[in-house]
Amino acid sequence: MKKWQKLGLGLVTVTAVATLAGCGNASSKGSGSGDDFLYVFNGKGEIADPLKKVVEEYGKEHNIKVKTYTLSVGTTNGNEVQTTEFNSKTPPTIFSSGTLTNWGPDSGDYMQDINKVDNSKLKKLADEVPEAQRLTAKNGENFGIPYNIEGYGYQVDKNVLKDLFEGDTDALVADLKAETNYESWQAFVKAVDAYIKNGTVSTVTVNGHPYTFASEKKGLAKELNGVFVESGAELWTYQNHWVSFPLNAVFKNVSEAYYAKKDEGIKDAKAALKAEIKGLDFEYSYIAGKNGPVKRGPDFIDSATGSYDASLANFVAHKGLFLKQGNWIYPNLLKLDKSIINTMDLIPVKWPVQDGDIKVAGRDAKLFNTTIPAFVPNYFIINKQVSKKQQKIAADFIVWLYTSERGKKFLKDEAGFIMYNDLKDTTSPNKLNNAIASYVAAGPTLANTFDGTPGSFNDTIGDYLKKNYMTKETWTDKDYDNYVNKSVKTWVDFKEQSGQ
Structure with a gap:
């Protein structure tokens, strides 16, 4: 899940230093000294507490000084903070990234190729990473172990859904997953909205099968205020999550997007980008709030009511039927209401793309x-710039994390991760993983192409959407075209700035 602003390594500012303590979660413990030091810099805010605990336990067990730093969920200056830490007297010995930008061979060269590490157990773990999921550059490198x-x-x-509709809930879920007709999807959403607001009982067709609403509102259906729970203040939830779809229409994977020259690929994405903004418009027209339905406007992007945490709370309170998020929400759900995890499932995002809009073969x-975008969001990466002993x-530590009982407990139970080298393992209490694993097993899935965007493309376009679209209730066809043109121009501008 992409939440960081991409910044050059040279952008170390007074602001970055001043905000370091305020935008993350840092801790340091242990009795070791000198090179007996482990510092894990983590970009995934959802696992801050359990990671801190397991690192501290490792430090105590091995008598070394340890430190963790975790970026808070929604941090937009993560690369700036990380750059500051890399230039400190005690830089991270392990850091996380899901992209070569800023830290890879062509920019900074901080990533140690595991092929060159003198640790046979770590090499074995790295060899078990499927080719399609490896963080690599042009020479067969293997830079990290998947989170x-x-x-x-x-x-x-x-x-x-069980309280909304009569009949077989599992069949309805299966049909929602299989629905390919966008007009049918729109009809379903509109019917749910009418039932929530007016109690209108009707029959809708999903994947060719009829489903009828309950004759009277009951149970959890009474709690609903809208169809979709959204985070208006969190631009990554509508920029990064949505832009991956049109980018997947023209780029096969992150690497293709990252290495594309100038307008290569993006010039062919205009139709898909327009389909994307139309789908985004529709989804964000049926928003559920804490106390009733919500419309786009200045209040929608308020940081208090439109935050990531607020959206999770609203979903757990059943204020909306759908929440566009991933399996990374598991640690948050544990704190809010862990019982909901066992009854959740995942429906693919629907949007009005046409075959002719798609340029990627297959x-x-x-x-x-x-299907869904499925990807490795972050990797544990060794900083090649620290001392050999620290490496x-x-x-x-990485070997211990993936092979010891305590380490695997952290990965599977506390962080709720899918083990990349054991996709058939369903023993994790994070049942959200089962849905992801089923899509991956069925294949093919889509890539996280938003991680291949140039420069600060995601934050620039996300901010543009936030200020000019999320504050406006009605969007026009001209608004759609403006979004497409802005996206293409911004992409090309950042490619040119990077010398591509």
């Missing part, structure tokens, strides 16, 4: 509406 396999779509609590509109300590 997790993540994926996103419309999270849904099946218990709400992909079509049916695939885009029946050895870092390698030993």
Whole structure:
């Protein structure tokens, strides 16, 4: 899940130093000294507490000084903060990234190729990473061990569907997953909205099968205020999550997007980008709030009511039927209401893309509406710029994390990760993973192409959407075209700035 602003390594500012303590979660413990030091810099805010705990336990067990720093969820200056830490007297010995930008061989050269590490156990773990999921450059490098396999779509609590509709809930979920007709999807959403607001009982067709609303509102259906729970203040939830779809229409994977020259690829994405903004408009027209339905406007992007945390709370309180998020929300759900996890499932995001909009061989509109983006969001990476001894300590820690009982407890139970080297394992209490694993196993899935965007493209376009679209209730066809043109121009501008 992409939440960081991409900044050049040279952008170390007074602001970055001043905000370091305020935008993350840092801790340091242990009795070791000198090179007996382990510092894990983590970009995934959802696992801050359990990671801090397991690192501290490792430090105590091995008598070394340890430190963790975790960026808070929604941080937009993560690369700036990380750059500051890399230039400190005690830089991270392990850091996380899901992209070569800023830290890879062509920019900074901080990533240690595990192929060159003198640790056979770590090399074995790295060799088990499937080719398609490796963080690599042009020469077969293997830069990291996956945190997790993540994926996103419309999270849904099946218990709400059970109270909304008569009949077989599992069949309805299966049909929602399989629905390829966008007009049918729109009709379903509008019917749910009418039932929520007016109690209108009707029969809707999903994937060719009829489903009738309950004759009277009951149970969790009474709690609903809208169809979709959204985070108006969090631009990554509508920029990064949505832009991956049109980018997947023209780029096969992150690497293709990252290495594309100038307007290569993006010039062919205009139709898909327009389909994206239309789909975004529709989804964000049926928003559920804490106390009733919500419309786009200045209040929608308020940081108090439109935050990531607020959206999770609203979903758990069953204020909306769908929440466009991924399996990374598991640690938050544990704190809010862990019982909901066992009744959740995942529906692919639906959008009005046409076969002619898609330029990648083997992909079509049916695939885009029946599968999900599934990817490795972050990797544990050894900082090649620290001392050899610190690199050895870092390698030993990663091996311990993925092979010891305590380490695997953190990965599976506390962080709720899917183990990249054991996709068939369903023993994790994070049942959200089962849905992701089922899409991956069925294949093919889509890539996290938003991680291949140039410069600060995601934050620039996300901010543009936030200020000019999320504050406006009605969007016009001209608004759609403006979004497309702005996206293409911004992409090309950042490519040119990077010398591509």
